[in-house]
Amino acid sequence: MLILNCPYCGRDVDETDLHAGGEAHLKRFGPGSSDDEFEHYLFMRENPKGVHFERWRHVYGCGKWFLAARNTATLQVYGTYSAQSTEPPQHILDAIKEAQA
């Protein structure tokens, strides 16, 4: 069972209480953007075998979206952080670096 810490509730939550929301930190493109940008935003995904930054929603809890850094090859979770982040915060990057050292 995948367990993530909801940064809003501060609680460790089973995956059955969560909804996965796909890749995080996508840059939005709207009207006036090129086809290439719009295609990348809507459809193209990193889908890495390794560290993945992703969106989750604590759907059977506080209902809020948050972000997580997780390894898709080992299922190791490096940490969770606020959905209001435009890029992974330093403490998450440090945790990844430490785990991979």
Add this chain to the structure above:
Amino acid sequence: MDTSAKRSLLKRYSAFAVAREAFRQHTGWTRAWGQAEPKSQYDVIVVGAGGHGLATAYYLGKNFGITNVAVLEKGWLGGGNTGRNTTIIRSNYLQDPSAAIYEKSRSLYETMSQDLNYNVMFSPRGVMMLAQTQHEIRGYQRTAHANSLQGVTTEWIGPDRVKELCPIMNIDGPRYPVLGALWQARGGTARHDAVAWGYARACADMGMDIIQQCEVTGVQTNGGKVTGVSTTRGDIKCNKLAMVVAGHASVLAQKAGFQLPIESVALQALVSEPIKPCMDVVVMANTVHGYLSQSDKGEMVIGGGTDGYNNYTQRGSFHHIEETVRALVETFPILGRLKMLRQWGGIVDVTGDRSPILSATPVEGVFVNCGWGTGGFKAIPGSGWAMAELVAKGHSPLTEEFTMHRFRHGKFIDESVAAGVAH
């Protein structure tokens, strides 16, 4: 040529060969395919010795006479999703391009054992997709009409006929009574390993090299055109490269310098202890989300849904197994008393419209065949047939609509809301 023809005649499997070997303690059987060392150069390299990759190589040789081909496999032959699925074969899709390639595939399964001289145990026992809500009735009736326009033989059947075809089913379920089904009488199952083995043997007979435990670590290009691959067993040159690696499609595409609209997730299946024959059709129940068939060994083969998150570990979430079994027990009360024997997972490559990608790529000479998601086994021969044509000629009527650029143009082949696909 003469000697190789003679050799292949002697190697043919037949009643005569079984009798001949019976008289000499079965000492005359030869390897179905050899352990090849990589050569320095090939006309075509196919990456991935699963069903789709081997079928691509086979039809390159059979339909286009291209036999200077290597099939590279990082693990062992047929050890990925080809050996991890529930072996269901059907072609009752809604959209025209889907119906074309899946029906081509289903029809190739009909004669595959004869074509490959290898018993793939194709069993056209019939596939039914249950309607358990009013919405599904409308959806499947629409699919049945679409299928008759496409020349795919399916029909809408009522609950009485469902019960007649599958007596162990409880059609008056308290939550989800069975209201009818979309029935494809020539759908069914086949032996999944045998499909990979049969193609591998036929490829080896044509002189192709099947190289296992050889992982592609890089793609070499010159001026935007592919020139070869780097592998764990050295560099190999090629004129064309076909990437047929399912769950790892994004990883390999990245090595060639482009991105795909794909996400890899885990899909699980399980089998029960073997019991006496009690069910001679395949049943898919999409509302409660489970599929069920009985193998020739007597095991009940059960498939369910995918996990929601990206995953490369070939194992899925335990609660999905519980959900799948719980759902099926209501419709098949007989299952409630069975012990489950084995459970396994595979990594499936899912696209936004739940349709595959068979396409040229931004790198000249590189072709990609991926995105079959949760339903690739049924498509193996059709996918190989179409992919071989795409690689050999640069275009194929079967793959035209499945280009990787369809997302940019909004030309989806939308099977995700068409109820043609359980996912």
